[in-house]
Amino acid sequence: MIEGDRRFAAFFGLDSSLVTTGLPLENFLDRIHPEDRASVTQDIDAAFSTLRDYAKEYRVGGDGNYRWLMERGRCYASAHGRPLRYAGTVIDVTEQKTTQLRLHESEERYRSLFESIDAGFCIIEMIFDDDGTPSDYRFLEVNPAFERHTGLTDAVGRRVREFAPAHEQHWFDTYGRVALTGESHRFENVAEALDGRWYDVYAFRSGDPDSRRVAVLFNDVSQRRRLELQLRRLNETLETQVAERTAERDRVWRNARDLLAVLDRSGIFRAVNPAWEATLGFRSDEILGKSFLDFLAPEDVERSRDAHAAATNESLSNFENRYRHVDGSFRTIAWQTSVEGDLVYAYGRDVTTERERQEQLAHAQEALRQSQKMEAVGQLTGGVAHDFNNLLTIIRSSVDFLRRPDLPDDRRKRYMDAVSDTVDRAAKLTGQLLAFARRQALKPEVFDVGARLGSVADMLDTVTGARIKVVTQLSSGPCFVRADLSQFETALVNMAVNARDAMDGEGTLTLRLDCSVAMPALRGHVGARGPFAAVSLHDTGSGISAQTLGRIFEPFFTTKEVGRGTGLGLSQVFGFAKQSGGDVAVASEPGQGTTFTLYLPEIEAPEENEPVRGDVADPAADGTGQRVLVVEDNIEVGQFATQILQDLGYDTVWAANAEEALDMLGTDGAGVDVVFSDVVMPGMGGLALAEELRRRLPNLPVVLASGYSHVLAQEGAHGFELLHKPYSAEQLSRILRRVSARGRRVNVG
Template identity: 55%
Template sequence: MPECPPRRDSGVRPGVIDPFQFLPSGGVTGAEIRKREWSSTSLGLPGTWSPALKGTLAQMLACPTAMFLAWGPDLLCFFNDAYRPILGYRGDTALGRPFREVWASIWDEIGPLVATTLAGEGTTVTDMPLDLSRDGRPERGWWSFTYSPAFDEDGRIAGLFCVTAETTARVVGEAALRESEDHYRHTVELNPQVPWTCDPEGNVTSFSNRWLTLTGQGPREPYGSGWIKAVHPEDIPSTVTVFTACLASGDTVDVDYRLRMGSTGEYRWMRARAQPRRDGTGAIVSWYGVVEDIHDRKLAERDLRELNAHLERRIEEALAQRKLWADVFEITDALVCALDPEFRLLALNRAYADEFEAIYGIRPQVGDDLIGLLSHAPDQQAQARAVWSRALTDDAFTLVEEFGDPDRKRPYYELAFTPLRDADGRRIGAFQYATDVTQRLRDLEQLAKAEEALRQAQKMEAVGQLTGGVAHDFNNLLTIIRSSMDLLRKPDLPEERRRRYMDAVSDTVDRAAKLTGQLLAFARRQSLMPETFDVGARIASTADMLSSVTGARIRVVVEVPTATCHVFADPTQFDTALINMAVNARDAMDGEGTLTLRLECRRSLPEIRGHAGTRGPFVAVSVIDQGTGIPPATLPHIFEPFFTTKGIGKGTGLGLSQVIGFAKQSGGDVDVASVPGRETAFTLYLPQADAPAAEAPDTQTAASDGRALRILVVEDNLDVGRTCTQILEELGHSTVWARNGEEALSEIERDPDRFDAVFSDVVMPGMGGIAMAHRIRAMLPDLPIILTSGYSDVMAREGTHGFDLVRKPYSAAQVAEAFRAVPGRSETGPR
């Protein structure tokens, strides 16, 4: 218990027995104890109170430190005046009440402490958070207190005694300080500069983590003088000298040095600055500094110093003779002048004066106010003031400006500005070097127009080649179809000839479809249906077919590695490309020799025709012949559409166009290596893909052979629509024909369970087939949708969007095959 002052006289009249004579006189709480009726409490009348209770109360009331006493079996509450503010609104009723009732709101927190103290163990708590609610509302505060057992005169524990103090202000202040320090730390770490501190002796005591990022030093390495290890060895002596001198004098540290970058090992220029912090006596207690990157500025300053030194060497003698830079000014066609900070001409050459006079009608002289000379042309005056104001304050810069009367044809000048300094490095003006670039700009404009005209001419030439080639080949094909159809109309035509003419029409349609496919492949606009397949197996199967194409005198050799490799591409287009390259090889060998098909996996893509290569991996499929080779002059043209060296009627010139178009659209390329007179190798590069995951066999989907389907046909072309519905009805299906996407959606919405499948064209007016298919799939995810198209720009760019595709022109067999896997109504339930 703290030491308390001695008890004073109570002031009771002599001869009257005062039951509270043990209490010190004065004090609000002492007066309340005297007025309190104690007979109804467990303590009884004050005359019966134990000496231990009286003594403890007397000492507590006389102390200025906040205390309370809980005494007796009910732990009745006593306290001194210093404790009263802590009670708040409880102060009027707390005296003599059980301690638990007084502090019922925080009993969960202090109850265990009370129990521990009554068990004989004193407790000290520091900065305990409590909700005292002193004014009847929740109030968060922090308290430090000591609970001690209170003993009676027999040495038994009769209660507990507490000395307490509120620490809310300190706790809140420390939390605010921590928040401030955390805020400062985050601010420091986000600073592009590197803050640091050191003690009066120069030992680094803290630094931003950015120092470690820049230098690559370890977390403890920069402390003390370890930071010097990152400084360039040539800069250490000067840096240490400046640092040591400032530590001794207390002057601001300002030193430049090169610092090694941990990520590259290169050195960059840095500027370190620091100022001291002093105590009340003026003694330095620490240094606060920053390090900032000034490398780019250093390089710019170096370049500028070299330029200034060059100019100053040229003008030093002229300044002394009042003839500035005469040897430089008068031997150039450029317009040269210099201005001081007041816009007065320091110097100008004859070319500048002549051109200024020609443009503005005034001949300038040394000493003239250049801006004032333009007062009659406010727009030009404002323009000149803005440019020269920048030149007199900024570093060197260059711009192109137009001068003169805006209503007349005006010249363009390229203006180069640099600062002008005296021998001591002080800026005394700016220097301008102007070059007439009017003709150069006009030449560039004419060149751009010529290049555009050339591009247009090349475009029209390519269009002409395509138009002529397509017209020639299609007219040939149409001739066959037209003549065959005329012959088929003869009533007495034998059946054998009828079949021959019908086969001719069918074969010609296939050739026409192939021709359009080759054109689209060259333009990289065909609709690809890519899938992952084994290239080696595909080559092997195609090689079996090549014998009939190449002839008996050509031996086909297949070189395929044992390990499989896969690509993600359109297998049909791949076969076509392989056959086109093989046919070219056959023709180059004049029908005799060895044709090699070679496959290599995990190859890099080399640089081809000026295009940068890439590491891949790529699959390389080479077709190598022993033919006559390709002349160097012909080699750049072989992939052009309709370019061919074959005789008339022996080739369309679209085969290799299809190969390169397919390669490019599949993410690859084609390379050619040829030795005239010996051999040629075409190598097709395609991105290599991972092998597909093994799929479990589908035992649930059955073919729909013999099952009648109800099919919604969507086709805007009347002739094609009639033909399509006739084909489907001949196959045993029933059809509903919609002329566009909107009409098809109406049919679906009228009865969603009405159809087994949808067969739709892609290119239609209004809503296209792909957009319509997505709308139907959103409504009926399980309804099969098959698309058909001769060409679609969207599908050429984006693929089939996951829908099955039948290419036009199609046959009845192809349509039947497309619907073979569609489940009939008997499998999916009633419609």
């Protein structure tokens, strides 16, 4: 219970009778500001438990209207040392506290401005000799820009003459007048002791007159002063030439190889030197009185007009433009201009040769890039031709044997399997090429890298052989990424095969997963903080030489014997990593083994209702008479596709392009159950057709098939399903069955 007088009740906005007879502690605490309530309670408890004096500032009131109180008191104990009661006084200190807070805010604003301004700032105080004569100044405070402008460090507490013994006496005298009279002063001066720098200085008294302190705000204007001095000297020379026609003026004006000119603010030439005729072929009488715009290349007129306007407003300008030569050609001139009064003084340098050399260098660099590109294309073409000719040889030979009527069933099956397997190998080769070029249309999905890495590790024994021990080191928790799972597993197998060959079939292959790591800088590209999932494969093989290390991701580059590899495995890893937003690193030393690390962007754990991996295969089944519109511009492919669909039990109709398909479907779908369209076609492509059908006939399923589309590779499938060429009849049947069962349009691209 709390007891108090009427002023205590008034402070807290309480009924005075309650305070007089005894107030519950909770009622008292309810009037204290929520931010102060816990600390008041804690300090009261501490005062009672330790019997120490109590002193506390806190806010009381309500509805946003609070006052500051200062409470001081003491706890009293019984004869047995137990806390008995507390007595204290409360004073309203709202006015003092408000003043204190405002002062603190003002100091914070001053400190923020002091630290952030770009100008140098310092506070100095006068130092007197024993006879009372001012002799020097001491730095009391400097801001961060002070060191940047002056190059002086550790200035606080030291004398000015320690840094600059030969400091201009004019500065000291000026500061003294400011300190003694209180009159501010602004001036520019050069500090010879500070490498001849020019400063724009503003000095004013800081604090009371007895403090003899001066605040100095300054900026380094050395560059501006030097440029102004150079231009002023040139202007003075030109003015002297025009006004006095002295011999010195005539020599400079006439012998200068660069262009000198005087123009008015509207851009009319008032004077030009002989270099104009030597450079552009025009006599001075053909130039004077005309606008500089009359001599410019048409493409440069607007930009040069803006540059001239900027020069007349800013007094200093630098730009380039092309001036017409008397023979009709153009010369590139680099200009520097300045303005004094109503005249513009221009200094121009002919940089035509320099710019032509730069263009020639750019052309040479482009030619070199084109040469390198053609070399890569030649290497790529040769590799593709070699591998595809091998595959076509198998297919051609198998087909020849399959035509024989007396071919036994077991051999017929063997040749049919050979054709099917070879088509799969050709499709894989195409996929590896597109992955390297980052043109493969990926099917990203969310999956746990650790789980998939463990599954791949279990089957690597069949790839690496019994003499290679496969060790797996996984993280303790899940690690999710969004990427093409098939390409991810293919990349792991490609790296494992490379490791197997490097170990000559015997050694240890370690698969390791690290989660939430940063990606280092690789091959001249900056790193990224991530987080990334890092999957590394380390082998105990022979390692890779430094000369070979820089080429291992090139397509068709291989150190293996002829027939043992295409040279596309690691290029697929590289392309997949880049297209998935990551990269692949390699570290190796001859005789010490090799480590490949695949970096993929890590994502948050998926929601409970989001599928982590959804690749449940729909059962393949023949059609039951559904009507399918085939859209294909290639006659042979269109005929073959309709034949396949008819053999599968579908009723088919064929359109040669997207526009024809839209006409056939009309506004009601014309009884078509599914649209099966190619992606790459002349005119409207398959993806545009699918988008249009989504708008017109939202309940009509659309299936798009493509061997390659740069749109799909760059932008993805736009939420539609994807059927890659070459596809099998079973794959086509399965996907048509699935989209028909869904009862809604699905885009596959």
